[in-house]
Amino acid sequence: MAPNWPPLPAAIDxxxxxxxxxxxxxKRFGGFAAVDGIDLDIQSGELMAxxxxxxxxxTTLLRMIGGLDYADEGTLLIEGQDAxxxxxxxxxxxxxxxxxxxxxxxxVFENVAFGLRVSRRKPKVSEEDIRRRVTNLLELxxxxxxxxxxxxxxxxxxxxxxxxARALATEPRVxxxxxxxxxxxxxxxxxxxxxxxxxxxxxxxxxxxxxxDQEEALELADRVAILNKGRIEQVxxxxxxxDNPASAFVCDFLGGGTRLECVVADGAxxxxxxxxxxxxxxxxxxxxxxxxxxxxxxxxxxxxxxxLSATIRLIQPVGPQLRLDLTLDGRMVEAVLDRHAxxxxxxxxxxxxxxxxxxxxxxx
Amino acid sequence: MSGHAxxxxxxxxxxxxxxxxxxxxALGFLGFFILLPLAAVFTEALRRGVGAYLEALVEPDAxxxxxxxxxxxxxxxPVNVVFGIAAAWAIAKHKFPGKSLLLTLIDLPFxxxxxxxGLVYVLLFGAHGLLGPFLxxxxxxxVFAVPGLVLATMFITFPFVARELIPLMQAQGVEEExxxxxxxxxxxxxxxxxxxxxxxWGLLYGVLLCNARAMGEFGAVSVVSGxxxxxTNTMPLHVEILYNEYNFVAAFAVASLLAILALVTxxxxxxxxxxxxAELAATARRH
Numbered sequence: 001m002a003p004n005w006p007p008l009p010a011a012i013d014x015x016x017x018x019x020x021x022x023x024x025x026x027k028r029f030g031g032f033a034a035v036d037g038i039d040l041d042i043q044s045g046e047l048m049a050x051x052x053x054x055x056x057x058x059t060t061l062l063r064m065i066g067g068l069d070y071a072d073e074g075t076l077l078i079e080g081q082d083a084x085x086x087x088x089x090x091x092x093x094x095x096x097x098x099x100x101x102x103x104x105x106x107x108v109f110e111n112v113a114f115g116l117r118v119s120r121r122k123p124k125v126s127e128e129d130i131r132r133r134v135t136n137l138l139e140l141x142x143x144x145x146x147x148x149x150x151x152x153x154x155x156x157x158x159x160x161x162x163x164x165a166r167a168l169a170t171e172p173r174v175x176x177x178x179x180x181x182x183x184x185x186x187x188x189x190x191x192x193x194x195x196x197x198x199x200x201x202x203x204x205x206x207x208x209x210x211x212x213d214q215e216e217a218l219e220l221a222d223r224v225a226i227l228n229k230g231r232i233e234q235v236x237x238x239x240x241x242x243d244n245p246a247s248a249f250v251c252d253f254l255g256g257g258t259r260l261e262c263v264v265a266d267g268a269x270x271x272x273x274x275x276x277x278x279x280x281x282x283x284x285x286x287x288x289x290x291x292x293x294x295x296x297x298x299x300x301x302x303x304x305x306x307x308l309s310a311t312i313r314l315i316q317p318v319g320p321q322l323r324l325d326l327t328l329d330g331r332m333v334e335a336v337l338d339r340h341a342x343x344x345x346x347x348x349x350x351x352x353x354x355x356x357x358x359x360x361x362x363x364x
Numbered sequence: 365m366s367g368h369a370x371x372x373x374x375x376x377x378x379x380x381x382x383x384x385x386x387x388x389x390a391l392g393f394l395g396f397f398i399l400l401p402l403a404a405v406f407t408e409a410l411r412r413g414v415g416a417y418l419e420a421l422v423e424p425d426a427x428x429x430x431x432x433x434x435x436x437x438x439x440x441x442p443v444n445v446v447f448g449i450a451a452a453w454a455i456a457k458h459k460f461p462g463k464s465l466l467l468t469l470i471d472l473p474f475x476x477x478x479x480x481x482g483l484v485y486v487l488l489f490g491a492h493g494l495l496g497p498f499l500x501x502x503x504x505x506x507v508f509a510v511p512g513l514v515l516a517t518m519f520i521t522f523p524f525v526a527r528e529l530i531p532l533m534q535a536q537g538v539e540e541e542x543x544x545x546x547x548x549x550x551x552x553x554x555x556x557x558x559x560x561x562x563x564x565w566g567l568l569y570g571v572l573l574c575n576a577r578a579m580g581e582f583g584a585v586s587v588v589s590g591x592x593x594x595x596t597n598t599m600p601l602h603v604e605i606l607y608n609e610y611n612f613v614a615a616f617a618v619a620s621l622l623a624i625l626a627l628v629t630x631x632x633x634x635x636x637x638x639x640x641x642a643e644l645a646a647t648a649r650r651h
Contacts, residue, residue: 066546067545067546068542068545068546088545088546088548089545089546089547089548089549093546094546095542095543095546097539097542097543099539101539101540101542101543102540102543103540103543103544103557103558104540104562105561105562114544114547114549114557115547115548118544118547118548118549118550118553118557119548120548120550166543166547167546167547169547170547170548
């Protein structure tokens with residue numbers, strides 16, 4: 001290695017992604033705590049999803065990171081520096097709004113150029129630099145031919161890409177997205193997801209996005225924070241939170257499958273008298289709730305020990321899957337089987353034996 | 365019903381004779397109450413020929429009235445533009461205690477008789493008014509002078525701009541402003557580059573209506589004017605004086621100027637509605 005490399009140019013150094021540390025952050029609206037003492041650490045360059053139902057406080061948390069709302073309590077550090085009360089422009093964040101919030105009276109080009117034109121950095125960005133930067137960004141989001149159009153002449157997906165280019169134009173060190181794909185149809189959504197991941201990988205900017213769609217969070221994020229009623233229920237990689245949900249809420253929200261009442265006794269969980277393998281930590285003895293995902297149910301030989309008897313109500317072949325609605329002990333159970341691996345003929349009304357491969361059990 | 369209703373009758377369609385009757389009634393009403401008087405103004409004004417008409421307009425007192433009307437409008441309209449934008453911005457984009465009270469107060473000039481608004485200023489600033497002694501000591505005259513006319517006009521016209529902008533700004537929400545702020549814009553830059561361009565057509569519309577009323581106001585202005593010829597008479601007041609003196613040609617000549625102002629305002633208003641109707645109807649969310 002050469003001992004004296006020239007120092008990194010300021011633009012690149014100033015553009016390195018930032019870590020975010022949130023401590024006991026609280027925001028009240030009237031008497032209602034929208035965000036209620038949240039602790040969360042977001043690593044530099046990470047792609048983090050804030051997942052939760054509406055009213056869980058995820059958007060308020062995002063707005064506080066972006067400086068659009070201010071916390072009543074707690075601290076927010078960006079790259080180790082206190083940013084709890086700093087102005088949005090001082091945080092150098094890019095914000096993509098749920099409904100894009102494009103400037104309706106400006107062309108696509110001017111929308112993207114806006115942040116450069118109002119920049120308070122000295123010296124001012126020259127017109128030539130603005131032109132070059134905006135053109136580059138519009139090429140990145142594949143909208144260069146539409147630079148003269150106005151927002152109301154664009155499709156939803158195109159508007160979303162303009163909003164992203166506009167947020168990236170000021171070289172933010174943190175990118176915040178509020179329900180970025182919420183208003184788009186399924187096909188466009190899938191394309192944009194992949195594309196956002198590519199951009200995140202390419203630019204390495206710390207990214208936080210809010211979503212209520214668990215599939216989106218699990219597919220896109222490095223880590224997922226699941227929020228409920230202004231608090232964080234669990235933080236982890238998509239595999240961690242899916243495989244080991246920390247609470248009944250998380251389990252339910254991440255597609256928990258069928259809920260069944262069970263009893264915990266002698267270090268085991270029993271459903272209708274049959275033992276089921278439990279993957280999480282067993283709650284204290286007494287009545288409890290078990291969640292069984294549709295994929296974790298198999299058909300078994302009749303009378304085999306540890307199985308449950310059920311009745312088929314409905315059979316639906318969906319692509320490679322065979323979806324069964326069953327009644328077990330008077331309760332509805334959903335099961336999904338591999339259509340081509342299921343050789344036994346099945347028909348509605350038929351009595352079958354079920355083996356539950358795994359369950360998550362939570363105490364009341 | 366007479367058994368031969370057309371086969372393809374639409375439920376919302378009336379028989380032709382009903383339609384004709386309703387249309388005739390509407391047009392007849394319009395013609396009798398609006399077009400006929402308008403035509404009368406111009407025929408009366410031109411009764412003694414174009415020469416007499418123009419002479420009545422360049423007569424010193426008439427010219428003074430025109431100048432005074434323009435002066436009042438030139439002061440009152442810009443002040444109301446500033447106030448209207450500020451009030452609409454505060455009401456539409458922010459939450460604060462007393463917001464609905466402010467909204468009600470803005471409507472006050474619409475619900476109060478203009479004569480009473482004029483009277484309030486006389487009671488406040490007149491010789492025997494609340495602030496009368498103070499003003500006399502300092503040699504300031506408000507009532508029966510130009511300041512009184514401007515104040516009364518401002519009071520009467522202040523809802524026009526605010527009322528036009530509030531629904532428009534409410535419909536547009538604050539997301540674009542928030543976007544501008546996260547992109548590093550200052551408060552002033554946000555207002556000038558985002559808020560103002562978004563309301564420009566609504567604002568122009570409000571200014572137009574505000575101006576028409578400012579120039580045409582009679583009641584409130586009449587109370588505070590004192591009717592000093594060539595000094596405190598605006599055009600509407602001058603028309604009344606001439607009329608009371610049986611000087612019909614001159615009265616209608618000045619009146620015709622006001623009528624022309626009204627027509628120009630109407631045309632400009634229709635043009636705005638035609639070109640920017642969607643925005644003016646406060647449905648500006650076009651995505």
